[in-house]
Amino acid sequence: MTVTVAQQRPMISPQVGQTTGGGLDVESIRRDFPILGRAVRDRRLIYLDNAATTQKPRSVIEAIERFYEEDNANIHRGVHLLSQQATFAYERARGRIATFINAPESSECIFLRGTTEATNLVAHGYCRPRCGPGDEIIITHMEHHSNIVPWQLLCEATGATLRVVPIDDEGVLDLKEYESLLNDKTCLVAVAHASNVLGTVNPIRQMSEFAHRHGAVVFVDGAQGAPHLPVDVQELGCDFYAFSGHKLFGPTGIGVLWGQHALLDDMSPYEGGGSMIQSVTLESSTYADVPTRFEAGTPDISGAIGLSAAVDYLNRFGMEAIAAYEDELLEYAHQRLADVDGIRLIGTAPGKVSVVAFALADAHPHDIGTILDMEGIAVRTGHHCAQPLMSRFGVPAMARASFAFYNTRDEVDALVTGIGKIREVLGG
């Protein structure tokens, strides 16, 4: 298991005393994010809620502004210049994003609202016509609600059965159990690239190989993978990969579903409307090719352009360098937090992405969140849209600090100091 994770993402060993692993100039990167300069409750903002959504660099904000100031028009519809420019910018964005995940063809990238919509599209468009009573869908115990509920709805509607791969106490998937769950009735495996709570990186390549032996396809929820790891969909060997723009330093309201061309081509539309048709008579319609078939109505044009600007920004540093920096920061955070009295770190798999979930003896996560907020520190508290995972670890809720490549060791130190205040405030 460990070996598999390591193969997917070479760990770069941290050098002693180095504060900018991966060769990143983090101080200069921070200046690219206007919001990081603001104060919260008269203190410097320490933003550690990146798994919920990330902050946006100036280049993304400016790309959206420029689109509305210079190019705004609807796409694919007009012969006039602005419509051409808008269409060009939208399709160029698709191309940039396809390159970012090494998709063989840019037409395999569908612009949607985000990971949630992508998951629902695959459930409806791919599984629904193919699943019936006796068929099976496999998910894992560490999934976000958005990678659980669409499959439950599918099973309710079709009579298919949902199977769940268990995890161990470190937060690692039980691959043996996964193998034994797979069979010729398995229609699809839905799995997170990385867990939003545990940080665990799942061995997608291996899981895809196993699934394909049984003729099942693999849907990867990349919401927490794409922001932290180099993503190469061909290398991963999966069939679908989804992610959200807002977690990848881009705007809200835009996300991407990548799918193998042959699979997408064989899928019926999810929503009907303008743009997704080839021809319409009052009796019936024929549908457009992918990706347009799945982009009914006017899409989030400025969102796509903003997301493409985010990808351009990330490419300046490279995801390898970003991952190396975050590995080091995570290692440091784990070390510092492990020393805190009464803390329980939840999710200790090797090769994690930079997410640390924790519980404190005698302090409810909600109180932790409020007290840290008064120090200007933004963390997430609650069930993190992963209630089955909360039950698995026997807690009603957790606190979570999630880091991006603009976070620093100083901010980890501030978090540790802030946690010290919790006991001071709550007493006991």
Added chain:
Amino acid sequence: MTELRELYQQVILDHNRNPRNFGALENADRHKEGYNPLCGDHLHIYLNVDGEDLITDIHFDGSGCAISKASASLMTQMVKGKTAQEARDAFERFQSLVTSEMDTPVDLEEVGKLAVFAGVREFPMRVKCATLAWHTMKSALDGKHDSQITTE
């Protein structure tokens, strides 16, 4: 720290650590479950109401943050021995206290001990924590049996 001290008053911290009337009430004639899905606060209210509409006993259990637990604990003390109508009135007063503007003066005579929750007004996200027990109690009184209520 001053806002935090306002929020986490000693009385609140004391009730959080040593909640009163805590634990299930055997043979309760009403039971209601309250849940705040946003933060995971989860509690049960157990009530005995006699023929005269008098709350003869009230208990709670469950898990939650300091604010929700202390609020439940203080509430049980406050409404025990009161009539259902008096408990509903207390609910109204509490509700308007924690949702009032920060600079509205607190009428100590009206809210009594509950004044310790005035600090919640500074933290809009925490109002649900403070009111969960009250909503649950009220709906138990309203007789909606054994179903779950949520605040989110």
